[in-house]
Amino acid sequence: MDFQLSEDQRDLATGVREFCEGRFDRDRMRDLVDKNRVPGMVDRALWTELAETGFFSLRVPEAEGGVGLGSAEAVLVYEEAGRVLLPGPLVATHLAASLGGDLGAGAASGELIVGVVDAEDSPILVEHLDVLDVLLVLDEDGIRRVAPSSVSGTAVKNPVDPFTPLHHVEALPEGTRVGDADTAARFRREGAVLTAAVQLGIAGRLTELATQYAKEREQFGRVIGGFQAVKHLCAEMLVRTEIARAAVYSAAVTLDDPVVGDLAVAVPAAKLMADDAATRNGKDATQVHGGMGFTWEVDVHLYLKRAWVHATQFGGAEENEEALAATL
């Protein structure tokens, strides 16, 4: 057993961090949300760069033109995506790349932007519809493929996360079957773990933002991070992040090598801990920022709002808790 990053994994994480900070730094993130909004909030040029970096083909076997890595590596990549708030249906497109055929190849190469929606949702809200090339619908029988143009919905004018545009859809078209129930179950498992990785990145970044502010902001003649009340808020944020990290990495390794654990526990546990870390850290980071945390210009709210979105994807808290109880 060696539950630490390998040298390759460390290099991968560092490389992706450098890529993200280079191609989607804070200025570009703020520009996208504040000034130069694009359809579906996805910048096609950036999407292509992400594809080239392997965001979508990461787990596609090398023989099929992919990077040939595993879920353990994928969570490191998606954690970095969360740290910088990369927008778009990243996880959905990544999952689609595993379907093979034209759809898989197109998703892997970044030619196709693929979204996913759960047919059981009520109300049904499709994310990023304006920019999607393919929409996958998870239903009882498996996965079906739907043309986004055939989806008639009403655009939500004021989505809570400005990076995640939504359409409210009354009913989804039939489409064509592209995956069976087992594949859908795999999508749900892998989607949960990758989304948890994004949440982990968000939770970690929020800890940094709060800690940094606590080191700079002075009140009563000293930096506020010197007050236990603030220091302990920051400490709890770190604890949540590290607990989530252990759960997410462990679930990813278990996806790659199911004998080392129990996926029925590991997957919902990872999602639950990561959702909890991201959303609660969002609240605490706001509190540490005081009045500034309530302003649009400080980034904290963008992280919190994104965390709220991810917390509803691939299983919410109550669902995960029930699933975990069922294992007892």
Add this chain to the structure above:
Amino acid sequence: MDFQLSEDQRDLATGVREFCEGRFDRDRMRDLVDKNRVPGMVDRALWTELAETGFFSLRVPEAEGGVGLGSAEAVLVYEEAGRVLLPGPLVATHLAASLGGDLGAGAASGELIVGVVDAEDSPILVEHLDVLDVLLVLDEDGIRRVAPSSVSGTAVKNPVDPFTPLHHVEALPEGTRVGDADTAARFRREGAVLTAAVQLGIAGRLTELATQYAKEREQFGRVIGGFQAVKHLCAEMLVRTEIARAAVYSAAVTLDDPVVGDLAVAVPAAKLMADDAATRNGKDATQVHGGMGFTWEVDVHLYLKRAWVHATQFGGAEENEEALAATL
């Protein structure tokens, strides 16, 4: 509207506090629990003094030989009982005094020590059985009276609260009917509010104990109450106490004058807030005391354990929350 203590009420509270501190001070309390334990943990001589002071006849009309006061006054008295951890079936005997006849008169005068048990409990645990003269059973149809000697139960060797001895009883005898369903419902309401008052006293005393310790105990060259982490624990204890106080007093006034509120909300709210304050303050007071809080010799655990007992009497948290939801 004048939701503050009247002068008479203030005098009453002061008087009862002086009585309690005089007749059942810390030394006597510790003596009873540590050295000179008596059957049922009730000292008959003290019980008689309590009766003379009006603990049981407080709400019995003057015409019937009682003090003729209301629930508003009763909660002030029972809060003081909680502050000093007066043991025994105080609330049950007080309620019995309202039944009239020999039973009521005996309870009011302190000749009879009366206990109460809920027939619906599972397991059935009778408190203070060894010293009871009368046991009242609350059941679906009302209240029945049972001779304690006819109750066959097994003494619990290690009750969590050393002041509240218990007998485990498989089945309760039939007994004789002494109250109908309406009276039982009244008992439950008044019992909940008076027990909430005892919890309020416990919560307040725990706040004092923790605050006092925080002012005296030094670590790292200063008193620990100067550290925000400790200060804020104490502050939250006070907040819980004052919130509970408002709820308990308000419920008591509403018992006396139902038009000023809604008993279906006021009663469970008072019990819920007071149980919450007493048990959570017990936990926090332990934490403030550090290692000392884990010792038998510091009083905190005695308050916490008593709070746990009261939290199960006349409606627990889940029951009260459901009852409150039903009012929405």
Add this chain to the structure above:
Amino acid sequence: MDLRYTEAEERFRAELRAWLDEALPKLPPKPDRNDWPGRRAYDTTWQRMLFDAGYAGLHWPVEAGGKGATPTEHLIYLEESERAGAPYVGANFVGLLHAGPTINAAGSDEQRRKYLPGILSGEDVWCQGFSEPGAGSDLASLRCRAVRDGDEYVINGSKIWTSHAEVADYCEMLVRTDPDAPKHKGITWLIVPMDTPGITIRPLETVMGTSEFAEVFFDDVRVPVGNRVGEENDGWRVTMVTLSFERGTAFVSEVVACQKLLHDLAELAKKVTRRQATAWDDVALRRELGHLTAEFEALWALTKWNVSEASRSGVPGIGGSVFKLRFSETKQKVYDLAHRLLDRAALCVEDVAGLPSGHLMDERLSSLSYTIAAGTSQIQRNIVGERILGLPKER
């Protein structure tokens, strides 16, 4: 302990209720949230209606043009207004609750005559210039300077969190007049007309994407010395005087609103389905609603307790921080619950699929500020620990 209202109080309530029934339909439609002139007009129209009906300055002393009502009457006024759906104090907030009472208590006769009538009648709107980017919880560390130049003060600096700045006539301001004095000492309280040259207003966008607040910049802004309330460098004391006007009624509308909201959420829970059943069938959610019901029952009782205490003593009790701590955290929990109840609909800050997600999520975002604004929960716990429990002050 008496929770019964007196006959006079019941009469006051009945008359108010009757008037509200009659007056509210006459109000123009509510303006859009971002229409600041419209909001000013709406709020001041309502204030004028209150004025004409004799309800303006209910809690002000009679000699200041108010009604000298008791705290209990004020509580009744706020409770009934909220239940009837009357407008909030809105643009009149600073005038009625801060600037007016301060001028009455610490100003000159001339200042009283000049400023108080306009506040009561809804003619004048005031805003507040207290907080600064560097002076939040530690308000006394403010740095906006005013330098005496003959008969004028020359103001330079900036203020933040100013509501209604764009439409206000006057600003009540705290400025530093002696930078060498200990920080609570060199502060002065000034009245600044908002049309004075040199004032720039920059809307401050909140996490809700709206501009409820502004930053206000002062660049050589000149006001006459006669606009000073109280003595030079005595502004901190003048401000503290205002605090004594709080009589336990600050959150009455909000507590009543939350109690209404809990009923609405119960209705919503009975309507929304999660997989097989309604949300109301989920006992955890139901108990959480029950628990919150208890919290607001207690907070309502505590409100009456604090108001009664103020009625007796004439000064605010120590209960304000206790109340504010629990109230703000509990109100956040209500919106946490609303968020949970809405599930994916919570991703829309607008109504979707017949669900009231617009209002609820807007308030849910707003709720982030409850534990921050007007003294963070951390500061409130310090106050409770130090001033009520007597624990040593922070070093």
Add this chain to the structure above:
Amino acid sequence: MDLRYTEAEERFRAELRAWLDEALPKLPPKPDRNDWPGRRAYDTTWQRMLFDAGYAGLHWPVEAGGKGATPTEHLIYLEESERAGAPYVGANFVGLLHAGPTINAAGSDEQRRKYLPGILSGEDVWCQGFSEPGAGSDLASLRCRAVRDGDEYVINGSKIWTSHAEVADYCEMLVRTDPDAPKHKGITWLIVPMDTPGITIRPLETVMGTSEFAEVFFDDVRVPVGNRVGEENDGWRVTMVTLSFERGTAFVSEVVACQKLLHDLAELAKKVTRRQATAWDDVALRRELGHLTAEFEALWALTKWNVSEASRSGVPGIGGSVFKLRFSETKQKVYDLAHRLLDRAALCVEDVAGLPSGHLMDERLSSLSYTIAAGTSQIQRNIVGERILGLPKER
């Protein structure tokens, strides 16, 4: 990131499991909790069995008589022992985990030869004299004095929270040898035979009504200078060395025990009835159990993370405080839940009506100490905030 055990690790596990299966039935019956000599005999018998089978001092260096096992092997040892229901380290705790490693790292060859074998074989039992009534979280403020008198130190003062004091052979002690030096500087580490004249032991009753700890009083207790480990006044550094032996395995047994407990609580919930249904039918309780399952899944993963880090670097990572904070609070939540589940049966610290309230409530009381012992949660948050996040130290 690899969670698969190596073949060698799997072999180690298989052999250990086989031995445990064979050895455990040979153990005498467990003594009564208050029978201290019996407990000593039981714990040291087990230690002797481990010693004979080659498992004693698993994590000690080979040169100290240990097995030099990796942190991962130690984890496997603790996990398998807990799953098999083997005894805890008990009376051997201080010797195996504190005193022994310290003597090995900082003692003389003679001290190593004299003290280490007895610890490994279970012959000698050690207790700890670090904490004092006035020195809890602030351990370095200890005041128990030792004055040099020729070839001896003369000890006066008292220690608290000492386990197994009544049955121990030796005490590892921190004493103040220079009262004038800064508080971390004047401390010395001593070995004190417990049969030295002048030692008085007073059992310390806990909230559980039992005496797991004692206060130990020292009245002119004389020990040879040769009993000093490290230099005079260098005891703080010597103690810090011991901390470096923690390799992420401190809570392995407890995490495994909690995971088992959650299954037991689920069984219990399916059995106990509340009014119409079982507790398991209560979705709130079920979800709480599910949530705690996630917490312990994460804590188990974090354990492996910390152990792997220690295996690589040989030094403990920064994760200890992070782990301890979450673990102690989560374990408290488990017993809160058990309390809730037992309802009125929770009023008995003994089994009643076929419910396991004895064990559960005993642990529930014990759980009050989790967030206090070995560094309160408040101190742990300081450590995380200051040492990991780099926030300024308390002033």
